[in-house]
Amino acid sequence: MHLHTARLERLLLAASPEMVEGDSGLLRFAAAQARPLYAQHCAACHGADMHGNPAIGAPNLTDAVWLYGTGTLYDIERTLLYGVRSGQDQSHNEADMPSYGLRGILNEGQIRSVVQYLLQLNGRPYEVQGANEGRALYIGTGNCADCHGPDAKGNNDYGAPDLTRNTWNSGSDPQSLYRAIYFGEHRIMPAWRATLSLEQIRALATYVYAVSHPQ
Amino acid sequence: MASISQVSQPQRRSSVARIATAFLFRPRRSLFLPVSALVVGLVAASIGLFRPAPRVLTAVPPGYAALVNQKGLLISDYRAQVETETGKAFADTSPAERSRILREMINEELLVQRAVVLDLPETTNEVRTNMAIGVNTQVAAPVLAYEPTDAELRAFYDQHRQNYTAPGSMTLQDLVLHIGGYQNADQTVSQAQADATEAVYQLRSGTSVDYVMEHFGFMRSGRAADGEELDFAAKLHLGDKLYQVAMTLHDGEISDPVQDWDGMHILVMQRHEFPKVADFSAVRDRVYLDYRTAAANRATEQNLSQLRRQANILLAPGLSE
Numbered sequence: 001m002h003l004h005t006a007r008l009e010r011l012l013l014a015a016s017p018e019m020v021e022g023d024s025g026l027l028r029f030a031a032a033q034a035r036p037l038y039a040q041h042c043a044a045c046h047g048a049d050m051h052g053n054p055a056i057g058a059p060n061l062t063d064a065v066w067l068y069g070t071g072t073l074y075d076i077e078r079t080l081l082y083g084v085r086s087g088q089d090q091s092h093n094e095a096d097m098p099s100y101g102l103r104g105i106l107n108e109g110q111i112r113s114v115v116q117y118l119l120q121l122n123g124r125p126y127e128v129q130g131a132n133e134g135r136a137l138y139i140g141t142g143n144c145a146d147c148h149g150p151d152a153k154g155n156n157d158y159g160a161p162d163l164t165r166n167t168w169n170s171g172s173d174p175q176s177l178y179r180a181i182y183f184g185e186h187r188i189m190p191a192w193r194a195t196l197s198l199e200q201i202r203a204l205a206t207y208v209y210a211v212s213h214p215q
Numbered sequence: 216m217a218s219i220s221q222v223s224q225p226q227r228r229s230s231v232a233r234i235a236t237a238f239l240f241r242p243r244r245s246l247f248l249p250v251s252a253l254v255v256g257l258v259a260a261s262i263g264l265f266r267p268a269p270r271v272l273t274a275v276p277p278g279y280a281a282l283v284n285q286k287g288l289l290i291s292d293y294r295a296q297v298e299t300e301t302g303k304a305f306a307d308t309s310p311a312e313r314s315r316i317l318r319e320m321i322n323e324e325l326l327v328q329r330a331v332v333l334d335l336p337e338t339t340n341e342v343r344t345n346m347a348i349g350v351n352t353q354v355a356a357p358v359l360a361y362e363p364t365d366a367e368l369r370a371f372y373d374q375h376r377q378n379y380t381a382p383g384s385m386t387l388q389d390l391v392l393h394i395g396g397y398q399n400a401d402q403t404v405s406q407a408q409a410d411a412t413e414a415v416y417q418l419r420s421g422t423s424v425d426y427v428m429e430h431f432g433f434m435r436s437g438r439a440a441d442g443e444e445l446d447f448a449a450k451l452h453l454g455d456k457l458y459q460v461a462m463t464l465h466d467g468e469i470s471d472p473v474q475d476w477d478g479m480h481i482l483v484m485q486r487h488e489f490p491k492v493a494d495f496s497a498v499r500d501r502v503y504l505d506y507r508t509a510a511a512n513r514a515t516e517q518n519l520s521q522l523r524r525q526a527n528i529l530l531a532p533g534l535s536e
Contacts, residue, residue, distance in 0.1 A: 014277035077291055087356030090295070099362060103500045188360040198278040198289070 009033070013202050017073035020206055024215065030206030037200055038207060041192070050211055054171040057187040061208050065167040067159045068092045071212060077205035083191035084159070091191055094158035095147060101182030108182075110137050114144070115177045121152055122166040280317060283324040296320060354518045355511035363506050371506045372495050378505065379498045383446045383490040385461060388424060389439040389453065390414075392432060393478040404474070411472035411479040418469045424483060436480065446490065457482065 008029045012020060020026050039048065045058040052060035059067060068084070069075025082090040100106040106114065110133070117134025119126035138144040138152070145152075147160035154162035166172065169187070170180050192201055275282050280293040294305045297316050301308050335342040363371075372379065392414075394407045402410070414431045418424065427433060438452045450458040457480060460470050464484035473480045495502070530536065 010277055074291070074294065078295060081289075081291060085356055085360060087353030090292070099503065102363075102365065102368065102503050104496065183362045183364075186360050186362055188357055202278065 009199050012206065013199050017077065017205075020202075021073050021209060021213075027206060027210045030203045031210055033203040034200075034207035037196070037204055041196070042204070045189075050208075052169065054169065054176065057170045057185060059169045060167070062211050063167060064212055065162065065165055066156060067161055067169075069156055071209070073205055073209045076208050077201060079189065080196075080201045080205050081191065081193045084187065084189040086188060086191040088191045092159055095160065097147075097180070097185035099182065099184030100142065102184070106137065106142055106181070110134075110141070111178055111181045114138060114142060114181055115174050118163055118177055119174065121164050124166070281321055283321055284328055286324060286328065288320055288324060293317060293320060350518070351511075351515045355514050358510045358514040359507055361510070363503070368499065368502050368506055369495060371509070372498070372502045375505065376492050379493045379501065381491045381493060384443050384488045385446065385449050385484065386443045386486040387439050387449075387461060387464070388483040388485070389436040389457065390424070390428060390433040390481045390483065391436040391475075391478045392480075393434070407479040408472060408474070411481060415469055415472060415481055418481065418483065433481070436477070439482075443486070461487075 008026070012026050012030055012033075015023070015026065020030070038050075043050075045056060046052055046061050047058070050061040052058045059065075064071060066075065068079055078090075079092065082088050082092070084091055085093040098105065101108065101111055113130040113134035114137050115134065116126045116130030117132075117138055120131040120134075139150065147158070148154050148163050149160075152163040154160045161167075161169070168176065168180075170176055170185065192204075196204070272282055272285060276287065278290055279287040280290045281288045293316070296319075297308050297313055298305055300316055301312050330342070336346055337343075392402070392407050392411055394404055395402050410431045414427045414433065417427055417430075428435075438454070438457065440448070440452065444452070446462075449461060453461060454475065456475055457473060460473050461482055461484065464470060464482060464487060466484065466486050468484050470480075470482035470484075473482070
């Protein structure tokens with residue numbers, strides 16, 4: 001049994017991420033290996049159920065929405081290795097969501113209008129006048145389109161979320177959206193390379209991949 | 216049989232005991248050291264013999280792209296480097312591109328290892344500086360993740376108002392009446408005080424500065440600039456005592472006589488722009504940046520304190536830090 005486990009561990013790490021993604025046996029093995037690791041190292045932020053925690057902006061790991069990359073095993077593994085804004089050069093730290101309110105870029109009324117526009121984009125109830133003004137701010141003064149794109153579909157290269165999928169890391173109610181714009185977002189995730197072994201990181205990445213890509 | 220054994224056993228015991236006593240209980244000093252050395256040597260040799268030698272990897276382990284002097288280069292890093300350099304997905308890159316980039320990474324690793332051998336952190340300022348910056352960056356990262364609330368920013372602003380204060384400026388004249396012993400003046404302090412008091416009265420009544428100077432013998436001290444100067448410059452030129460008085464004067468006001476080391480002074484304030492604290496809303500952006508910088512500095516200082524507690528630092532005699 002021990003030899004079998006060692007062989008699978010070796011296989012899990014030796015295989016390319018793409019091969020692991022297509023191997024249900026390895027996916028199951030990785031999940032079994034990773035569960036206790038997840039409970040020990042990840043659950044505190046992302047939750048035992050992996051649904052994230054809006055209070056601290058920890059993303060839901062079970063959906064198919066990704067801040068960085070497209071959710072491949074390789075992408076997830078990179079994030080685990082080097083983290084987000086962890087202070088390491090290879091971590092994801094290409095951009096920040098500025099604090100529009102604190103920095104005085106938008107006033108409170110303008111931020112409320114942008115929130116209305118976001119509600120409109122996601123097919124939720126919104127105020128027409130506010131949404132129209134918010135759209136103009138989104139393209140103009142706010143420069144939101146620079147990162148999130150003119151179509152608000154985001155950019156996974158530098159962690160700008162898609163604003164049209166109604167998936168929000170820091171809460172989906174209008175007040176939470178308002179706070180995210182007013183105060184900005186500057187979340188971090190530690191780099192695990194120094195703490196966990198490569199095998200453990202691969203197992204965790206595979207586990208997160210498997211959970212977010214149900215067969 | 217019983218009687219024989221009873222007789223011979225004590226005899227055998229006594230001969231064995233004699234030998235044991237000779238070697239164990241009365242050791243010869245000349246043998247003690249060589250025997251001890253032999254035992255220690257055997258123990259040391261057995262530890263070396265049975266301890267596993269450091270494992271030398273002869274093949275690249277899973278998860279790595281290469282081993283350079285036993286130091287692994289991660290497959291993941293290699294792939295990221297290929298994609299970054301070529302701007303293409305890894306699967307779309309050519310074997311030539313991949314080989315070139317792997318070669319570059321190996322070269323870089325060799326140079327880094329050589330840098331360690333050459334002790335560059337010890338000998339090269341740039342390396343030392345960047346290493347220190349790297350540590351501070353990592354220490355500050357979690358702190359910078361915190362977004363301050365409006366109330367916290369306002370509290371920070373209130374605690375550091377001096378940082379958000381525009382400096383004031385003043386245009387003034389400084390008249391001095393020298394007192395006896397200084398530049399041939401023959402007045403006593405009390406005479407100078409009386410004259411200065413009268414001069415102040417006249418100035419406040421509208422008498423011109425030129426008339427007062429001529430009538431009472433005042434001179435321009437040379438401490439005030441001809442035109443407007445910023446507060447900090449005025450402080451340097453006037454000296455603390457006169458500056459404190461100047462800071463209380465508004466446009467057009469005349470000071471009471473002020474005795475300083477060179478005589479009796481009268482300050483005539485022509486125009487005084489007092490320092491202005493910028494409104495919070497006008498400097499919110501700066502306050503935000505300052506707040507974060509201060510938080511990062513606190514984190515790096517705490518880290519240094521921790522390092523110092525753990526460190527063994529000795530200073531040469533006569534030196535202090």
